[in-house]
Amino acid sequence: MKSAFRFALVALGLLLVAMASALLAMRFAIHGSEVTVPKVVGLSPAEAERAVAGLGLTVAIEREYYSADLPEGKIMLQVPEAGMKVRRGWQLRVAESLGPQRVAIPDVLGESGRAADLNIRRRGLDVGAIASLQLPGSNADQVVAQSPPPNASGVSVPRINLLMSAGSPPAAFVMPSFLGQPLGSVNLALLDAGFHVGTVTVTASGTSDTGAGALPSSPPQPSPASIIVSQNPAPGQRVGAGATVNFEVR
Secondary structure (H helix, E strand, O other): OHHHHHHHHHHHHHHHHHHHHHHHHHHHHHHHOEEEOOOOOOOOHHHHHHHHHOOOOEEEEEEEEOOOOOOOOOEEEEEOOOOOEEEOOOEEEEEEEOOOOOOOOOOOOOOEHHHHHHHHHOOOOEEEEEEEEOOOOOOEEEEEEEEOOOOOOOOOOOEEEEEEEEOOOOOEEEOOOOOOOEHHHHHHHHHHOOOEEEEEEEOHHHOOOOOOOOOOOOOOOOOOOOEEEEEEOOOOOEEEOOOEEEEEEO
16 A cells, blocks of 8 residues: 555656656756847948858848938848847848938829829839729829828828829709609600609509409500609709609699
8 A cells, every 4th residue: 555655656656757858858958949139220231141140040131211311221120129029930121221211202292193103213203092083073093192192201101192083973963853744744854854764653643443243454554644742862862964754643
């Protein structure tokens, strides 16, 4: 009985030692692969690559900015920052300086999208975000605003954002009331205004009762003299040019 108890204690002790060893090995494996990020700001991309190569890190240029303080070709920003601990294989994302702004921002207002694109890129700049907006009195595919504005100074990014016109919005009208008017005259008025008459139905109240035992009659047909009792779109609703109007008549 005593020998079995001693055996159990020894087994428990060995198990605890094994668990402690495993934890230490795991901790060493995790932290042993960590490195401290060096400072690469102020270096060239090639110098930064050499500085991090021995640490198992890489450098990727993700942005370019104008800088009046840092010469062209030098790194001005880095992520992660220097001093942080990362795992081997991590990628440092950096922004490179283009030096002071030397390129004048062109005036592309009023140009087509293609002409503006060519004008911007031939100066070594990039086209940034492009948005479009319907504007009264403007032609489609025309630059109506740009950022930065023409001849701007102190620009940080070599990129121009454009606002393009999608043309004038379609004409809108307020639908008048045709209730109580004869269908024939309303039809002519709508056609002259560029609208269309759609479905015309006769109300049940406008049909006659055939009586019991009578043969079923054909569905009633509207005539130019039929009086309008409802319309769709309803009076007062805004509609576009060329809209179709449906009627119910009696």
